[in-house]
Structure formats: structure tokens, C-alpha cells
Amino acid sequence: MHSDEETAMQYRTVPKTGDRLSVLGFGAMRLPMKGRAIDEERATALIRAATVGGINYIDTAVPYHMGTSEAFVGRALAGKYREQVKVATKLPPWTTHSRADMDATLAAQCSRLKTHSIDYYLLHSLNRENWDKLLTLGVMNFLDEAEKSGRIKNAGFSFHGDPETFQEIVDARDWVFCQIQYNILDEEHQAGTRGLRYAAKNDLAVMVMEPLRGGMLANTVPPAAQACYDAAPVQRSPATHALRWVMNHPDVTVVLSGMSDEAQLIENLQTAREARPESLTPDEETMMRMARDAWRRAMQIPCTGCGYCMPCPYGVNIPECFNLWNNHSLREQKRGAKTEYAIRLGGGLGDSPGNAGLCRDCGRCKVRCPQQIPIPSALREMQHMYEGPFWGAKKVFISYAAGIATRILAHRAHQGRDK
Template sequence: MQMREIEKNGDKISALGFGAMRLPTKTGRIDKESAKKLIYDSIDNGINFIDTAYPYHGGASESFLGEILQGEYREKVKLCTKMPSWFIKKYDDMEKYLEIQLEKLQTDYIDYYLIHSLGKGSFEKLKEIGVFEFLEDAKAKGKIKNIGFSFHDNVNSFKEIVDAYDWDACLIQYNYLDEQTQAGTEGLKYAHSKGIAVFIMEPLKGGLLAGKVPEKTLKIWDKSPVKRSPADWALRWVLDHPEVTCVISGMGDEEQIKENIKVATEALPNSLAEDELKLYDEVKEVYEDLMAVDCTGCGYCMPCPKGVDIPRCFEIYNHKYMFDEGFRASFLYLGQLGGVMGGDETHAGLCTDCGKCIKACPQKIDIPERLGDVSKEIGGRGFKYKLKIGKAVLVPVFSAFMSLSSRL
């Protein structure tokens, strides 16, 4: 297995990490025997970074890892989990959730502790209640070894967060379709220039760049004399970047593990040939043709005076059309842009058609008009009532469930 060293702390991390968000399940719960075998096989074959988070598998992911990562298997891996930022209202909450997570993981320390799903709004609120003081104290007590954050916002916000603290690591979404989405390539290089380890989530864009893919893309990949699966191509593209420390993959079966380990062993930085890179450009064109809005996620339209997260609105909207993800799009829209899972409301319905964004858009998109489409098609009728129900009922119920599950 290829190892990539973090200059800041000397940790040698496997180029491929195991993501514990999509473990195999049986009757709605983690299939413990299958998942245990997958993780042990991964570790035995050189993977030494395991990523989880408080809400994964309804709160069961951390507890499961705590059960199986004991003795030598705990010693062989760097364990990463995340502070559930949307539940944090005061300083004491941070202490409470860290203690719960340590207990669930059955460990005295967490190797990489990240603030989960950080954006500009949530970051400002956490700073106000002393998140840096808490993290420094936890590190001094040996409860966490490295401090970082996972990120979902635009590149300008990413840079502001990077510059606000001496971070050890960050986790960003990155793949060959997301070069200019969220942190993007610009953010990747910026974090690396600051000595921050960069871990990658969604290298396959939630599986959308693997498995069932547009037929036109398969014909393009077939032009290469070297035959690879769509998943291989996607992982290889991310690993080609020398700034990347580790790619986190949610592997659900032995074949996926075998293939991904093979790619991570072969795909050294800057190893893709020029003609291979051209194939990625052709494949990207196919996906872009399927997009409902020709938005590159550059962020020039931001910030919106009314707080609309314009790039994210269009990203979710495009996914709906490219991959027939109507339900998932509505769920993400409500949870992330509606503020149901924390943070401010940033949905398309807040647009007042001021026109500021149109002047700034390099693609000359009629942004207010398209935001209206997003609001109508994804938010749907009665969106305000959905938000009220979500904030009044879903979050408290989910919070109570998570607190209960942590004690089971």
C-alpha cells in the first residue's frame, strides 16, 4: 500500500482510507460480521486510516468500530471521527459529545478529531462559544491527537477557515467533477501550502462516478488502451494530486476493497499520462451536458445579500437531473440549505431577484430565474411548513435518538 507522509506530524497515512459511513447492513442495521471482515481485511492489506462520525448508521458506526478496533487492530490504525457541530449550542456540549464518542469508540484518544460539516456560518458560531479553547484543552489532555475540520461551503470560506487556526488536517469533497466545487482544486492546494493534511471524501461522488454511469462515458473510457473501471478512473484522478494525503472510500464488499487497494497501490502522484487526462475532460463534458444549470461552482456570485448558497442550490439541482435523484435532492435541500441540520437557511426561496449575482456570473446565468426553478422543483409546495416541521420535530427527535443510542 502506498503511504503518504504528513510533514507536520510525521504520520505515514495509507493513500486509501476506509470510510465507515456506508457499511454493509442487514435488516436496517450494520451487518457486524460482514463489516468486521471488510475492515480487518482492509487493515491487513495496508489501510491504516478509518473515518467515521457521530451520526453514521444512526449513531451505530462509532460503537461498532469501538467493538472491533481493540488490541493490535487499534494500534495499527489512525482513527478519525467528528464533532457533531449541529448539536453544539454551548461549551459544555463539546465536552459532552467528545466523552460520549470516546466511550462509544472504547478508546482513550482519537487520532484525528474533525469539526463536522463546517461552513462560514457554523464556524462563526462555534468560535463564539470557544471551540478552539475546547480543542486545545482536549489535545493537551491527550484525548485528541490532531485537530481538523470537514468542509461544505465555498472556497473563499474555506480559505478563511484555514487561515483562522493552525489546523492539522481537513476533509474536503473532491473528484474530477468537483474541481471548482466547494473547496475544489484551489482549496486543496491552499490547504497543502499551509502544511495541512488533506483527506478526501466523495472521490466517487457518492458512487455516481462508479457502477451505473452514463453510457457515453463508458465509450470514452474504452478509448484508452489500458482498461479500467469507472471507479478506478475516478480514484486514480484524485490520487494523481500530490497535495492529497488520503482518499476516504466507503467500501461495501470485498471486490471494492480489492480494486481500491490496487488503485491506491499503483496511482502515484503525477502518474497519469497527458492522453489519459484528456479522457477526463471528455467525460466531464458528458456530465456537463446532462446538467440542468451550467454552473461551475466558481462562487463569483457569492456572497448573496439574502444568504442564498447559490452554488450548492445548483449542485443539488443538477444532481437531480443527471442521476434521477429527486428524493435525495429534496432531502439534502431541506437538511442542508433549509438549516434543519444546523446553521442558517440558505435555500433558493430566499432570493429577492436583486440581480447582483447576474452581474458577477462568468457563465451569464440568469441566476434568480434558475433559483426559482430550484425552489419550485426541489423545495416544492409547502416548503415553509416543511422547514417548520423539520426544525420543530425532526432535529429534537434525531438528537434524542442519538443521545439514547450512545448509551446502548
């Protein structure tokens, strides 16, 4: 027999506001699809079932589902459901070119979400470059004014940069929360454990994205890692093991999962009801470390994301290059890998490129790598695999497509503002 406490949704407290948020959040980025569009009927049923199951934090953003996620969430939560949840969305730096753009974007988001106020509002996907850009454009004044007017209730940011930039951003404002990528493979990547602890030390709620590394930790398990799970005294799926590991951290407030079907929702709800902070036994912690090490051995490059190789004098984002390569090497489905590489590292969205082809074989990184990775030769192999003879054309095409998307989103923002 389980007690009511063990079978009910677990809620954790936002330190600065006292909000009680479900440890499992619903990420509206991987909704059920019908063709190339959101399957409205099934996705609506899924998101409402999540609220019935105790989930009260829904995360969306402008680019999710090609710009349709926010409007869908607004429709799905119409009526009583909106009162039961906290909605989070984000300001996209790549479509923000002025202080006025920030107000226009927020107005359009409120319109799409059918709300007068965004509960949790994030600056989206911050790194060094995006942070500096938004600061220059006056984002601090925007957040102050939006909070004062009630258009947003809690300000935060999501992050995909280095630990030093993360700490700088945390220190820059009295943020309520942040959102970081965190899982058994990313303890030392991006913000990592260091960032998680720093945020908690400063009383920020921490929302975790990619607890399953985009589904990789659930769907493409190396045999050696599966053997670790099989030897555990309690049999659980790889997804459950990975989620429990994140939820075991008391500094984590919400773990976001982009659930795309009913089975995933049911399994994740059960995990959220059972997992408690610091509840993993010593044997379970050892098992997860062994599984993590098995994952790393199976990866193409034994990079931990420590960043000792950085900065590269020629601009290569070495940890992110190897992170993408490892992710792609473990996927059964390789489709879209080169496009993702061009978007993330080729400067296709207007940011500075960090692709492998920028390497000039100076060797500076190689002598600094604690894993003794032959970095220059690995980067040359990546360049051969990902860039090829049509690299320039692919970057131009992505930049052109991003420009069109920017204009469409700007047009929608003005439409939403004028209504």
C-alpha cells in the first residue's frame, strides 16, 4: 500500500514567490502531430489530461511547432484549464532587433495565449552573444516595465552558454527562475551542476529542460548502459531512470518533458509521484554513474563539455561541436543532422559561427584537454562529415529561411498588438 503522499503529484516551491509547481512540467515542443501540423484533438486531450494528473506548469515558445505552439496552448487551456496552470513562454533574441520589438512580441504572445499576463516569462536560449545583444537593446528596462504593468508575473531566462556567462546573468538581476539543460550526460556541459547550485544559492527556481537529451536517453540506449539498468533491483524504463536522476536533485524545481503521446504522460506522471529529492539509494546512484559512463564510452568523442579547450582563437565552439556529434552518433534516425549542425554552429540564424571548419590546427586546445582528445583531427573529421561542398549554400539557405520566419513572426506580432 502506498500513502497518499507517495501517489500524489509532487510539488516544489519557488523560493522567491512561494508558488507551488509540479515537479513534472509539460513542454509544448513535441506535441502529437497529424502530418506536419499539431494534432489539435489529441494534443488538447493530452495537455488537459496532464492538468488532471496534477501538472500545473506548461512551457511553450515562439518557434515551437513552426510558430504554432503558443496559439495551440492558448486554445487548449481555454476556460477552466487556464486557471489551473502557470504558463511559461519566451522572448526570442533572434527576432528582437529593438526595444519596441520586445513589447510587440509580448503583446502578440498574450494574444495567442489568450491571457493578459504571462506567469513565467523567459529570455530565450541565452548565451554570451544573445545576452549582450538584449542588454544593448534595453531588455532590463523591458522586463521592469512588463512586471510593473502586470504583463508578466515572473522574469527568468533559459540558457545554452558557458558557466561563466551563466553566473554573470544570474548576478545581473533579481530573477525569479532560470531554465537549464541538465541530465546524466550534462553535469559538466553548459550551466551544469555548477550552474544548478549557483542558481539555487541565489534563490532561483530551476526549471530543467532536456532531461532525456531530446529523447536520446530513452530511445537509443547502448547495451552496456542497458545492462546497468537491467541489474537494478527495481526494473524501470531508461526514461524513468533518467527522470528520477534529475528529480533527485533538491535544487531542481520543475523537470520539463515534451510528451507526445498518452503512454509517455502516464509513465512520467507515475515517476513524478514517486521521485523525491535525495531519494536515490547509494546503490542506485552507483548504477546511474555506471550507466552514464557506459553512455560516454559509446559516444563518438569522450568529451565531457568541461570547456578547458575554450576559447578557441579562431571561433570554433569545440564543446558544442562534439556535443552535437555525440548526439547524432547515438540516434537511430540521422535525418536532419546536417541542418541542425548548420543552424546551431554555422551562424545560420545570424549569430557568430562556431563550426568545425573554422579550425586552423593551432593545437592550443589539444594540450588543454583533460580527456586527451585529438581535437584538431576530430574537428577535421567533423568538417568532412557535416560541411562538405555545399556548406556555404546550406548556410545561405538557412539564413534566408530564418529571415522569412523573422518577417512572418514580426508581422504576427504587429497583428497581435493592433488587435
